[in-house]
Amino acid sequence: MKYPILALFITLSCLAHAQNLKQEFEQGIEAKGMPEAAITYLQSLEGTKKRLQYYREQDGERQSFEAKFKLNGEKYSVEFDQTGMLEDIEIIRTQKEMGATLTAVKNYLETSFERHRIEKIQAHYEPKTVFNTANPGIPDAWELIVATKNTENKLERFEMTFDADGNFLKSRKIVRRSYEFLLF
């Protein structure tokens, strides 16, 4: 009884792959799947990279690559375009590490939302010729993941970008991961 079900399951899964018209996915890949220029750039970053993982992201026609690793105890995420050109470097930071910028960010959040919780902070660096991993300097922007409750009692999650001084630049709503398929 269980084998026909398994077969049906696999067939349907394959069908879904075939019918997947809008190609939007990311997947883990091996180093050899990365553009050469990207690997060369990563090697130029000083220090020992731990837990290095590579990802390929497909969004319609657009393809990009990402490397995630730990360096000097900090979590890095480095993005490249299709040809391996550096797009940006992001480092995970704590609220404390944001320093005075945090005050400006919090002011914005407190005036815009009834309640909020900062879930993740990343210091965002635009491409530059030499990136000093020992002292990355002041970031070009801050990217935050914030869970919010607005005055209409609605719970949402946003990816927000602030400039180096903590001025709000833009936000993008994050689609929440559904849970009902595992809840009941």
Add this chain to the structure above:
Amino acid sequence: MNSFFSKLFVLFLLPLGLFAQDTRYMSQHEIALNYSPPSRWSYNFEVTNRSTFPEEDKPYSVQHLEFSHFTTYESGFYGSVSLGLRYRNRDWLEPGRSNEVRLTQQYNYARTYNQYRLGHRLRVEQRFYENETVYRARYRLNLDFPLQGLRLDDGEFYAAIGLETLYSISALEKPDLNQRLTLTLGNQISGTLKLQIAAEYRKEDLTLDQENRVFFYTAAKIKL
């Protein structure tokens, strides 16, 4: 892809070592409809059927049909409370066995850590039978994660591991402590359809005489 298949391999081999000889095998099939309008409320409807695997002394038999509904309200950034009503019909299939009406109160708390999500589910149930009422408390710890990359996209597989402890009391029987281990493998066929298979090992009557059951689940989860 290597790590994907090694995860799959472990997922299916792990429970085999647990099965004792005096184990009963059951299968359960579910169709669930989930409706989440853009508010803090969401609704779940489910039809389930449970059957036994044919054995030497007992042929294949359907044990019950079940209709459930849950209404859920998001509470806080990571929590939700639900109220559930379930009707389980046994009488149509095995005359003489009591039907059941079940009320469920549920609190769930789930947080995401990178691609992993850890969920705590606490349930209190009142199970009304013809001649008795059973009160049951249960707690489930559940970990789920995508198997291909960091997020679940269409056409990709996901897995979940759940461990649940259940404690029942009633006026007619001794208290009953159960333990369940569930391994789930699913595929997000499309934005509206997920298909799941799962194996669940139930260690029943921990405080009384020992009995084990293994369930094989198939489920279609449809998002309206």
